[in-house]
Amino acid sequence: MAQVAVRNVVKKYGSLQVIHGVNIDIADGEFVVLVGPSGCGKSTLLRMIAGLERISGGEVDIGGRVVNDVLPKDRDIAMVFQNYALYPHKTVAENMGFPLKLKGRPKDEIAAKVKKAAEILALEKLLDRYPKQLSGGQRQRVAMGRAIVRDPQVFLFDEPLSNLDAKLRVTMRVEIKELHQRLKTTTVYVTHDQIEAMTMADKIVVMRDGHVEQIGAPLDLYDRPANTFVAGFIGSPAMNFVLGRLEGRDGETVFVSDHGTVLPVPAGTAPRPEPVVYGIRPEHIDVRPGGIAATISVLEPTGSETQIFARIGEDPLNAAVRDRVASRPGETIPLSIDSQRVHLFDRQSGKRI
Amino acid sequence: MMRQSSPILYLVFWILLSFLTLFPIYWLFVISVKPAVDLFTTPSLILDTVYWNNYVKVLSNETIRRYMYNSLVISTSNAALVTVLAFMACYALSRFDLAGKENIFFWTITNRMAPAAVFLLPFFLLFTQVFTIGDWKLYDTKIGMVLLYCTFNLPFAIWTLRPTMDGIPKELDEAATVDGATTWQVIHEVVFPLARPGLAVTFILTWVFAWNEFLLAATLTSFNARTITTGLSEYVTTTGTEWGAMASIAVITLIPALIIFSMVQRHIVAGLTFGAVKE
Ligand SMILES: Nc1ncnc2c1ncn2[C@@H]1O[C@H](COP(=O)(O)OP(=O)(O)OP(=O)(O)O)[C@@H](O)[C@H]1O
Numbered sequence A: 001m002a003q004v005a006v007r008n009v010v011k012k013y014g015s016l017q018v019i020h021g022v023n024i025d026i027a028d029g030e031f032v033v034l035v036g037p038s039g040c041g042k043s044t045l046l047r048m049i050a051g052l053e054r055i056s057g058g059e060v061d062i063g064g065r066v067v068n069d070v071l072p073k074d075r076d077i078a079m080v081f082q083n084y085a086l087y088p089h090k091t092v093a094e095n096m097g098f099p100l101k102l103k104g105r106p107k108d109e110i111a112a113k114v115k116k117a118a119e120i121l122a123l124e125k126l127l128d129r130y131p132k133q134l135s136g137g138q139r140q141r142v143a144m145g146r147a148i149v150r151d152p153q154v155f156l157f158d159e160p161l162s163n164l165d166a167k168l169r170v171t172m173r174v175e176i177k178e179l180h181q182r183l184k185t186t187t188v189y190v191t192h193d194q195i196e197a198m199t200m201a202d203k204i205v206v207m208r209d210g211h212v213e214q215i216g217a218p219l220d221l222y223d224r225p226a227n228t229f230v231a232g233f234i235g236s237p238a239m240n241f242v243l244g245r246l247e248g249r250d251g252e253t254v255f256v257s258d259h260g261t262v263l264p265v266p267a268g269t270a271p272r273p274e275p276v277v278y279g280i281r282p283e284h285i286d287v288r289p290g291g292i293a294a295t296i297s298v299l300e301p302t303g304s305e306t307q308i309f310a311r312i313g314e315d316p317l318n319a320a321v322r323d324r325v326a327s328r329p330g331e332t333i334p335l336s337i338d339s340q341r342v343h344l345f346d347r348q349s350g351k352r353i
Numbered sequence B: 001m002m003r004q005s006s007p008i009l010y011l012v013f014w015i016l017l018s019f020l021t022l023f024p025i026y027w028l029f030v031i032s033v034k035p036a037v038d039l040f041t042t043p044s045l046i047l048d049t050v051y052w053n054n055y056v057k058v059l060s061n062e063t064i065r066r067y068m069y070n071s072l073v074i075s076t077s078n079a080a081l082v083t084v085l086a087f088m089a090c091y092a093l094s095r096f097d098l099a100g101k102e103n104i105f106f107w108t109i110t111n112r113m114a115p116a117a118v119f120l121l122p123f124f125l126l127f128t129q130v131f132t133i134g135d136w137k138l139y140d141t142k143i144g145m146v147l148l149y150c151t152f153n154l155p156f157a158i159w160t161l162r163p164t165m166d167g168i169p170k171e172l173d174e175a176a177t178v179d180g181a182t183t184w185q186v187i188h189e190v191v192f193p194l195a196r197p198g199l200a201v202t203f204i205l206t207w208v209f210a211w212n213e214f215l216l217a218a219t220l221t222s223f224n225a226r227t228i229t230t231g232l233s234e235y236v237t238t239t240g241t242e243w244g245a246m247a248s249i250a251v252i253t254l255i256p257a258l259i260i261f262s263m264v265q266r267h268i269v270a271g272l273t274f275g276a277v278k279e
């Protein structure tokens, strides 16, 4: 186990720069998730930590050793690939034992370790099979087994669940988390799925276009997103954004949208001349008598929750409520916004105010 | 269409096809076991008498035995060398970021675009005048023939093997590297086993080319490195053609080819890479 530090790391493909000076500190035993939209450079960053991609600038440090010029095989890391990358000509047991075989470990030690890993991952019955005889979830487990048998300093995962169906994804998510709680190995996990990030991470790194937008614990990111990008990316359903200004009225500050809708802001907010972005999460809007009148456009009941796509004047607003909604599209309902949970961002920079 | 026709028709079709393929070989065999007189008196396809004398004569001929041996050594060394070189070339072409690699790849095949006869004179001059050390010449040596066939077979082999190599997912190399493998171990443990079907095909095709090649062998060897195909032509003389002996040599030359095929064939198992990565 080891801590990992990424310092000012830059990646260029010729003249094209895809990672722009990224800094991340990962503590020993921490589970860090790199999350961001497709093409933001998550895989590239992970592959630089693994040593599969050259580092164009900055440093990667694993366990106190700068590894920029260390070959992948000498970094003592294990990686699980999106498409599993199992050796098709080797059995499950041979796949899992391969890293140990390369280290020249004795056969009985390899067999014992493979057996132990197989027990953890419920693969005992499949040890003699070939990858093509396994289901997607089983292949995924074998890939993880290959990673854990060697007890590496760091686990690297690149979207390991994206090829599984929704249900299996949830199961494997829990399994990976359990595995981490049990082994406590430092882990860097890449995904574009913010739910995976929220549920698994000790610490989330939100990336966009090769920049880090924010680093923090899942709930910190949810409660205090640093900018509109993080605010919109973290949380499901996504946060509502309304463009407007903060104006003083009768000694109080209110938000007035560009379309003239007036919405409440946290107590103590000062008016400001620059335009702002008003953010409120759907789950922080409730249907309550005395609320702001809104017209329902679409209702999406999911059983546990109902999503209300509504409009206040010209401004669309999405609410998610626990209670069943009796009203129908086209009707008016009162929406009440929890003003303490409103997020305000500068419109120009997108930064949190 | 096939599925609707009856099994009988299906059978007849394949019997007919096998017959077409095997008939010339049978004919050859019939000729090889008949005395010369029979061949010209009453030509017949029936195997009434079996006359082994052609074989005895040919096999007891030391020159023929040498030609046979030369052919075996040259073909097998050539196939082995070409397969190894093509494997390494294709690994590099498929895995490394080489500047202009697609151009290099295309360029390799250009020397197969002209008929081999075009190269006869240049090669003859090279082998007799240029590649010499003191009295020693590349002309009429086995090593000379092996190298010569390399220049013809290697481009072809690279083109045959490239799709196999590109078909092995790069993630497997990467996974092995992260698992702790050196480049050599990646090749030995992962790439080579998965490329085996392609390598087998390459080996066979190269071997057959060298085994059957006549024109260059006839020009660039005289005695020491002469191969069986050229040896065969020595039975066509101004005083007549010894059909029986020629046929028996031809039958004999089929045997090593059959052995090589049966040895290599079991490696040609398609679909082995399935399941490596999820498509
Ligand atoms: N070999 C390459 N040459 C040039 N550009 C590349 C190369 N590999 C990746 N890129 C670019 O680098 C950027 C980051 O790619 P990367 O694969 O890291 O994205 P990602 O965040 O993992 O996306 P995804 O979620 O789709 O996997 C992309 O814009 C991509 O086009």
Ligand SMILES: [Mg+2]
Pocket: A042, A043, A044, A159
């Ligand atoms: Mg990726």
